[in-house]
Amino acid sequence: MTTEPWVIVRNAQLPISVRIDRRVPPVLAGVTLATLTLMVINIGVGEYPIAPLDVVKTVLRLPADNADYHFVVNVLRLPRMLVAASVGLALGVAGAIMQGITRNPLAEPGIIGISAGASLAAVTFIVVVRSASAGVVSLAAFIGAALAALLIYLLAWRKGDSPIRLVLVGIGLGSVASALTTLMMTFGDIYDVQRAMIWLTGSVYGRSWAEFWALMPWVTIFAPVALLLARDLNVFNLGEEVAGGLGSRVALKRGLLLLTVVALAGASVAAAGAIGFVGLIAPHLARRLVGPLHEGLLPVAGVLGAFIVVAADLAGRTLLAPIELPCGLMTAAIGAPFFLYLLIQAHRR
Amino acid sequence: MTTTAFSHSASAPVARAQKGRSTALLLAGIPIGLTLLVLTMLCSIAFGAADISPHVVVDAIFAFNPENTHHLIVHTLRIPRAAVAVMVGASLAVAGAIMQGITRNPLADPGILGIQTGAALGVVVAVYFFNIGSLTLYALFAFTGAALTAATVYALGSLGRGGPTPFKLTIAGAALTALLSSLTTLLLLFDQTTLEEVRFWMAGSVAGRDLSLLFQAMPYLTAGLVIALALGRQITTISLGEDVARGLGQNIAWVKGLSAIAVVLLAGGAVAVAGPIGFIGLVIPHAVRTIVGVDYRWVLPYAALTGAIFLLGADIAARMVLHPTELPVGVMTALIGGPFFIYLVRWRVKR
Numbered sequence: 001m002t003t004e005p006w007v008i009v010r011n012a013q014l015p016i017s018v019r020i021d022r023r024v025p026p027v028l029a030g031v032t033l034a035t036l037t038l039m040v041i042n043i044g045v046g047e048y049p050i051a052p053l054d055v056v057k058t059v060l061r062l063p064a065d066n067a068d069y070h071f072v073v074n075v076l077r078l079p080r081m082l083v084a085a086s087v088g089l090a091l092g093v094a095g096a097i098m099q100g101i102t103r104n105p106l107a108e109p110g111i112i113g114i115s116a117g118a119s120l121a122a123v124t125f126i127v128v129v130r131s132a133s134a135g136v137v138s139l140a141a142f143i144g145a146a147l148a149a150l151l152i153y154l155l156a157w158r159k160g161d162s163p164i165r166l167v168l169v170g171i172g173l174g175s176v177a178s179a180l181t182t183l184m185m186t187f188g189d190i191y192d193v194q195r196a197m198i199w200l201t202g203s204v205y206g207r208s209w210a211e212f213w214a215l216m217p218w219v220t221i222f223a224p225v226a227l228l229l230a231r232d233l234n235v236f237n238l239g240e241e242v243a244g245g246l247g248s249r250v251a252l253k254r255g256l257l258l259l260t261v262v263a264l265a266g267a268s269v270a271a272a273g274a275i276g277f278v279g280l281i282a283p284h285l286a287r288r289l290v291g292p293l294h295e296g297l298l299p300v301a302g303v304l305g306a307f308i309v310v311a312a313d314l315a316g317r318t319l320l321a322p323i324e325l326p327c328g329l330m331t332a333a334i335g336a337p338f339f340l341y342l343l344i345q346a347h348r349r
Numbered sequence: 350m351t352t353t354a355f356s357h358s359a360s361a362p363v364a365r366a367q368k369g370r371s372t373a374l375l376l377a378g379i380p381i382g383l384t385l386l387v388l389t390m391l392c393s394i395a396f397g398a399a400d401i402s403p404h405v406v407v408d409a410i411f412a413f414n415p416e417n418t419h420h421l422i423v424h425t426l427r428i429p430r431a432a433v434a435v436m437v438g439a440s441l442a443v444a445g446a447i448m449q450g451i452t453r454n455p456l457a458d459p460g461i462l463g464i465q466t467g468a469a470l471g472v473v474v475a476v477y478f479f480n481i482g483s484l485t486l487y488a489l490f491a492f493t494g495a496a497l498t499a500a501t502v503y504a505l506g507s508l509g510r511g512g513p514t515p516f517k518l519t520i521a522g523a524a525l526t527a528l529l530s531s532l533t534t535l536l537l538l539f540d541q542t543t544l545e546e547v548r549f550w551m552a553g554s555v556a557g558r559d560l561s562l563l564f565q566a567m568p569y570l571t572a573g574l575v576i577a578l579a580l581g582r583q584i585t586t587i588s589l590g591e592d593v594a595r596g597l598g599q600n601i602a603w604v605k606g607l608s609a610i611a612v613v614l615l616a617g618g619a620v621a622v623a624g625p626i627g628f629i630g631l632v633i634p635h636a637v638r639t640i641v642g643v644d645y646r647w648v649l650p651y652a653a654l655t656g657a658i659f660l661l662g663a664d665i666a667a668r669m670v671l672h673p674t675e676l677p678v679g680v681m682t683a684l685i686g687g688p689f690f691i692y693l694v695r696w697r698v699k700r
Contacts, residue, residue: 156694167455169695171632172632172688175627175628175686176683176687179628179679185548186680190545197534198538201534201538281524284520329534332530336527336528339524340524343517344505344509
């Protein structure tokens with residue numbers, strides 16, 4: 001029996017047809033289910049443990065056995081969990097786009113200065129201004145990320161854009177920004193420096209509905225935009241000349257894709273600090289699971305990103321409880337060995 | 350997708366802009382570079398908290414008078430510092446050039462093998478667990494950390510079919526680097542004293558290094574440089590593509606292994622002496638390739654010269670900018686090199 005290696009999704013009314021790898025629907029469903037389960041477990045775990053079933057009931061506003069549940073779940077833990085999942089989703093998709101545009105396996109949103117710009121702005125407000133509130137730091141981080149990306153794009157523009165110039169200018173500007181950050185970390189007050197370090201590591205500690213609603217619009221608008229541009233990413237993979245020859249308006253599409261990366265990664269860095277590794281690893285894992293076509297790769301990378309951040313947060317909360325480790329620390333601490341394991345497994349076969 | 354990832358060779362855009370220079374010109378550049386290096390060294394020795402005029406510097410070197418304070422400063426502080434900057438700068442640049450040549454990735458630098466992260470973790474472990482506070486012992490822990498990490502990355506990247514392919518190496522390196530730096534952050538978040546102790550070291554500096562520290566690292570650095578310069582031809586061939594190199598009858602596994610050893614000796618030795626100084630390993634090779642082309646027999650010596658001059662210059666700037674406060678030179682390298690690099694990219698990378 002031979003089956004087609006892909007599925008074609010068509011809609012009779014809308015002029016949309018998408019061809020996705022056959023593996024995508026089951027993988028997407030599986031990872032989504034795993035992420036949701038992990039979120040429920042994560043909400044239940046803590047100083048005030050709540051059974052998973054009660055968590056689900058409380059979130060769905062069904063009558064629960066205990067009146068405290070509503071406060072603990074819906075006010076304290078649910079928003080934090082939603083921030084974690086959205087941040088992971090945004091970073092996963094943004095990372096997949098960056099790797100698609102640059103065709104470099106080391107690419108991640110940081111390449112266009114997102115984390116360097118955001119870090120510089122945030123650390124300035126934490127270490128130099130000192131009295132800034134969390135909201136101000138978050139806004140500064142978003143603006144810093146956007147400005148850095150814009151500056152890199154403009155500096156890399158010379159009679160047209162070019163991925164390789166973008167990557168290299170990104171390195172140049174990124175290292176200037178991180179040098180200034182290091183300077184502040186070296187000479188700043190040690191308490192502020194430690195606070196800044198937690199921010200630089202990335203954490204969803206204490207995130208509330210305010211942070212979630214600030215992050216939400218960016219993800220709901222730009223994740224679908226990324227999907228609409230998936231086909232162009234596939235064409236880019238064939239190379240610059242081929243893409244142009246196939247009629248793709250390369251510079252325009254690439255600009256739109258970069259804008260999407262800035263929106264997604266910038267919003268997530270503003271919400272949770274500079275969580276690393278997710279944007280790098282999620283696309284690689286996704287590619288291993290569903291192959292290189294971006295129609296399937298982008299959503300799977302997104303959901304995997306969410307899974308990783310939620311899992312990292314769970315580990316950070318439980319591993320050394322009651323001490324809480326920032327989840328940005330755990331994304332690498334758990335993700336890296338797992339990633340290496342996969343690398344070894346794949347090459348054993 | 351990932352198989353095509355390396356089709357952007359580190360040198361391809363440059364190669365297109367640059368048809369190569371004549372051998373005579375390249376040969377003539379070496380003594381010019383050496384002269385520049387000596388001049389920069391003299392400047393580095395002359396400038397500082399106490400201004401010392403050039404002829405006093407020359408006197409201090411050729412007619413040393415132990416009674417003279419300026420002569421003492423030159424001998425105990427300035428000369429060691431300049432010598433450290435020269436060796437560290439040259440080593441980092443050569444190590445970076447090798448990495449970019451072998452992996453054919455413009456983002457590659459010694460950091461990919463986890464050298465700097467491993468060294469940082471080594472020093473943080475030294476301070477956190479053993480309460481160590483001397484630069485000499487830092488160097489020991491840093492080098493051990495760097496070498497262990499690089500060996501692990503290389504081993505992990507070599508597993509499976511095809512041996513240590515650039516793709517597997519970079520990915521294994523990225524993963525292990527992320528893991529180790531999160532461990533470093535963990536220790537630093539737990540213990541403020543350690544953070545206070547190591548943060549200046551972690552910014553990278555050549556201040557306060559004496560000659561004995563340099564001599565300790567010297568054998569590693571020299572061996573690394575010798576291996577690197579001897580491999581120039583082979584690295585050029587590999588940088589054209591592994592199939593090409595194999596087709597030309599090259600033993601790729603050997604070249605890669607030796608290159609990795611050279612990188613560990615060079616970058617590991619450098620980080621042990623001066624802490625993690627970034628940017629040189631990444632940017633100097635790019636800059637050098639735009640000038641001398643893609644032949645690593647020339648790229649490597651020029652990278653050594655340029656790296657040394659650049660780090661000396663950055664160190665002078667680090668001392669002068671906020672005089673009398675000294676900035677860590679690791680910060681300065683990026684602040685000077687970054688804008689220059691961007692200019693270079695805009696000017697040279699046509700595609």
